[in-house]
Amino acid sequence: MKILKTKSELRAFRAAASGTVGLVPTMGALHGGHASLVRRAREENDTVVCSVFVNPLQFTDLGDCEDYRAYPRDLDADAALLDSLGVDAVFAPSVEEMYPGGTPRVWVRTGEMGSVLEGASRPGHFDGVATVVSKLFTLVRPDRAYFGQKDAQQVAIIRRLVADLDLPLDIISAPIVRAADGVAESSRNSRLSPVEREQAVALSQALFALRDGASLDEASAQLASSPGVTVDYLTVVDPATLEPVDAQHRPALALVAAQVGPVRLIDNLVLQA
Known part of the structure; x- marks a missing residue:
């Protein structure tokens, strides 16, 4: 497996690649959910590229915030996992490599889809996501790109981006990987204390209640009464x-966001007929 640190190295690698190319964009701190994405990419493509880059553009104040500084980073551990999963190349650039000279002057704007839900609480977040993903699509030129359904709003926006800009690739969304108690796998879970980790189960329980026929008011009341959980939506x-x-509409997507201890958690569930 190659570890590529520069765009020129990535372009050279891509030029030499034959057959189909799958891209798995990540911010590192890899877990079982990422592994499931990589395994699927490995099954469906001749070459697999995984990016590991904590993108400051999608954080508050362009990364000048505690959430960005505290985001877990361990490239050695991530690379070892990706190597074991058969990834061909890891693209792990510095911020300067991705954004020479600082914050870019031209961004991909996500409009109304990027200003609701997570976008309402984190203004500019999805513009930052769309900008870095567009750069990765340009550099890697993948046939398929893989994203976790846990970031459902991100998936919907990227699908729209690809459709609206006529980009020649398929967006593949993989199901959420959950722990035995229902909590969605997330890199941010590593920042929860044992007590907070137990409290986090309230998010998935509210989603399951909606799936099982509870009204939105009933599920909201259940979540609001959960200890240690401050509900956003x-x-x-x-x-x-x-x-x-x-x-009660089907199909539909139920989404939740809440603060548990120092960590903002999100989760979602597709509601089928």
Whole structure:
């Protein structure tokens, strides 16, 4: 497995690659959810590239915040895992390599889809995501790119980006990987204390309640009464447009965001007929 630190190295690697190329973009701190994405990419492509880059553009104040500084980073551990999964190349650039001269002057703007839900609480977040993902698509020129369904709003926005800009690749969304108690795998879980980790189960329980027929008011009350959980939102939307729909509408997407201890957690569940 090659570890590539510069865009020129990545371009040279891509030029030499034959057959189909799958891209798995990540910010590192890899877990079982990432591993499932990589395994699928390995099964479906001749060459697999995984990016490991904590993108400051998608954090508050362009990374000048505690959340960005505290985001877990361990490239050696990530590289060892990716090597064991059969990845061909890891692209792990510095911030300066990705954004020479500082913050870019031209961004990909995500409009209304990027200003609701997570975008309402984190203004500019999805513009930062769309900008870095567009750069990665340009550099890697993948046939397929793989994203976890846990970031459902991100997946919907990237699908829209690819469609609106006529980009020649497929976006593959892989199911959420959950622990035995239902908590969604997340790099941020490593920052939870044992007590906070137990409290985090309230998010998935609220989603499961909606799946099982609870009204939005009932599920919201259940979540609001959970100890240690400060709710940002619990809502049900159309999976493609992210526009609100009735909790009994099917298919639909239930999304939740809440603060547990020092960590903001998100989760979602596709509600089928």
